[in-house]
Amino acid sequence: MSHSSFRKKFSRIQDIEYMFVCKGFTVLVFRGGNQDVVDMPLFEIERELDRHSFFRIHKSYIVNLQKVRELEVNDCKVGIRMNGQTLPVSRRRKRALLKVLGNRK
Numbered sequence: 001m002s003h004s005s006f007r008k009k010f011s012r013i014q015d016i017e018y019m020f021v022c023k024g025f026t027v028l029v030f031r032g033g034n035q036d037v038v039d040m041p042l043f044e045i046e047r048e049l050d051r052h053s054f055f056r057i058h059k060s061y062i063v064n065l066q067k068v069r070e071l072e073v074n075d076c077k078v079g080i081r082m083n084g085q086t087l088p089v090s091r092r093r094k095r096a097l098l099k100v101l102g103n104r105k
Contacts, residue, residue: 014053017082018063019045031067033083057089057097065100 019028021042028036038045046054046062056062063080070081078094079086089097 013049014064014066016064017067018061018080018087020062020087021060029083031083055093055097055100057087057093059090061087063087068101071101 015030016028019026025037026040026042053065054062055065068080072079072081078089
């Protein structure tokens with residue numbers, strides 16, 4: 001899938017809650033848990049996204065910052081709770097994520 005076809009197929013990118021890599025494919029998760037699988041690497045999709053709305057929290061996960069409602073903190077680990085799942089936040093992305101979330105209005 002080319003970049004332009006990604007934008008056409010997912011013209012309502014803001015409806016994506018998060019995305020993750022699974023067996024070489026990228027899985028897009030929408031509100032309510034609906035999913036779509038695309039044959040495009042996460043890093044290529046990341047280039048198409050608004051950096052103010054989406055944030056890479058882990059090498060395998062990108063979240064829509066507008067959809068983040070709950071953080072979990074356990075033993076110095078941070079996770080994001082979305083659609084009944086806890087998404088991992090890498091140690092190296094934790095500080096930047098907390099700063100971005102703290103700056104949201």
